[in-house]
C-alpha cells in the first residue's frame with residue numbers, strides 16, 4: 596500500500612478507517628502539499644507564508660493533472676491521489692456537485708482529532724504489559740464483547756484488547772499488530 600509522505604509544512608488530515616463514498620472506496624486523507632515561501636500582502640508587501648509546493652505535487656489518478664490539493668482515496672487496498680474535481684469519480688458519484696470537498700476536509704479533521712484523543716487514551720490508560728492484564732483490563736470496560744474483541748501487541752511488552760475495526764486501524768497506524 597502506498598504510504599503518504601507528509602512534510603511538517605503540509606496541511607494534512609487523516610482518518611485511517613476513511614469516509615465511505617457511494618461505492619466501496621473510502622476517502623482516507625486530505626493533503627495540501629506546501630512549503631515556506633512569500634506572498635504579496637496589500638498592506639505589508641512581501642510576507643512569509645505557506646505556498647503550494649509544486650515539487651511535491653502528485654498526478655490525479657483520473658486525469659493525470661498535477662495536483663497540490665490531494666484527496667487520498669483507498670481503492671481495493673491501495674491509496675490513490677485524486678484532485679478535487681475528480682473526487683466524485685473516486686467515490687462513485689455522478690457529478691462534482693454530489694461531493695462537498697470542504698465538508699469532507701472538515702470531517703477528516705474532526706475524525707483525526709477524535710482519533711488522536713482516543714489513541715492517547717489507549718496509550719496512556721489501556722495498554723498493558725502482558726496479555727493477562729490486557730484481557731482483564733478489557734473485561735472491566737466491555738465484558739459482554741470479549742469474545743468478539745481482538746488482541747493486539749507492539750513489541751514484546753505492549754498489549755491491548757479492543758472491539759471495533761476503527762480501533763484496530765487506529766492502533767495499526769502506530770505499529771500495533773493483531774495476534
Ligand SMILES: [Zn+2]
Pocket residue numbers: 655656657658659660677678680681
Ligand atoms: Zn483529475
